Amino acid sequence: MYGRILVPVDGSSTSTAGLDEAIRLAKNQRAKLRLVHVVDEYVAYQSYDISGTALYYAGDLIDSLRKSGRKMVDKAAARVRKHGITAEAAIFENVAGRVADFIVAEARKWRADLIVMGTHGRRGMNRLVLGSDAEIVVRTAPVPVLLVKSVAPKARARKKKAI
Amino acid sequence: MFKHILIPTDGSPVANKAVKAGIQFARHLRARVTGYHAIETIHPQVYGEGYTIGSNKIVETLTQRAREMGVRKIEHVAKAAKAAGVPFRGIVTIAETPYEGIIETARKQKCDAIFIASHGRRGLAGLILGSVTQKVLTHSKLPVLVYR
Numbered sequence: 001m002y003g004r005i006l007v008p009v010d011g012s013s014t015s016t017a018g019l020d021e022a023i024r025l026a027k028n029q030r031a032k033l034r035l036v037h038v039v040d041e042y043v044a045y046q047s048y049d050i051s052g053t054a055l056y057y058a059g060d061l062i063d064s065l066r067k068s069g070r071k072m073v074d075k076a077a078a079r080v081r082k083h084g085i086t087a088e089a090a091i092f093e094n095v096a097g098r099v100a101d102f103i104v105a106e107a108r109k110w111r112a113d114l115i116v117m118g119t120h121g122r123r124g125m126n127r128l129v130l131g132s133d134a135e136i137v138v139r140t141a142p143v144p145v146l147l148v149k150s151v152a153p154k155a156r157a158r159k160k161k162a163i
Numbered sequence: 164m165f166k167h168i169l170i171p172t173d174g175s176p177v178a179n180k181a182v183k184a185g186i187q188f189a190r191h192l193r194a195r196v197t198g199y200h201a202i203e204t205i206h207p208q209v210y211g212e213g214y215t216i217g218s219n220k221i222v223e224t225l226t227q228r229a230r231e232m233g234v235r236k237i238e239h240v241a242k243a244a245k246a247a248g249v250p251f252r253g254i255v256t257i258a259e260t261p262y263e264g265i266i267e268t269a270r271k272q273k274c275d276a277i278f279i280a281s282h283g284r285r286g287l288a289g290l291i292l293g294s295v296t297q298k299v300l301t302h303s304k305l306p307v308l309v310y311r
Contacts, residue, residue, distance in 0.1 A: 100177070147306065
């Protein structure tokens with residue numbers, strides 16, 4: 001039914017919760033996964049000043065973001081393959097756009113049947129707004145989106161205690 | 164994988180599409196389905212100095228009618244589930260708001276996922292996320308599949 005599943009990853013525990021669910025689903029559906037990571041270069045470019053010296057800085061930062069992103073996404077793909085699931089990994093660089101727009105565009109281009117992503121299960125204000133990337137994806141995706149709440153480690157410990 | 168999927172519906176065309184897809188999803192996973200429809204609590208209107216228009220009897224009648232309509236909407240889901248050979252149970256409850264009813268029912272029935280349309284009868288296709296769906300996403304601890 002959902003043979004092509006797109007999974008945005010960023011290495012956080014939230015995104016890992018989404019990836020784990022995607023693995024379970026892919027195993028069950030014999031689906032193919034495509035992991036995408038968007039390097040948010042915007043963060044780096046925000047840090048340069050008029051003198052231009054900081055631009056070097058930005059370049060270094062972007063380079064390391066790229067490298068660590070590539071490493072992270074490859075590691076995630078290896079983990080998926082360990083379960084006997086076909087996985088491809090892709091990395092994108094984002095300068096001015098929204099990360100969510102890349103994900104939606106990629107879902108369209110790759111003809112994904114489903115997007116699976118983790119959202120943070122934070123309490124209070126943050127809980128009320130979802131992850132903003134996740135929310136934009138749900139609002140604009142051309143395909144169904146499976147959102148997986150990750151439970152914060154602290155909350156998980158509390159829950160265990162309560163039992 | 165998911166064993167018990169909650170599929171809420173408000174009976175709108177968009178929700179009906181999600182119901183169909185949700186049942187197919189359940190069939191693939193060999194999961195069972197609980198169909199759910201929420202009836203919103205009807206409050207008598209209070210005017211002036213505690214003067215109410217709409218007696219308890221009217222509220223009762225309206226609730227009864229809403230319940231009958233809800234049951235009909237669920238029967239629609241039941242039929243689709245039966246045709247697909249998916250184990251099914253239908254539930255209609257009165258809830259303060261639909262999203263609370265959805266989350267409460269998922270919890271009580273021990274569902275492990277919610278399959279919901281991106282918007283219902285109040286939404287605008289392709290543009291926004293329905294208010295009920297949005298609230299379910301915000302408050303549910305279960306995985307939620309938003310169908311569009």
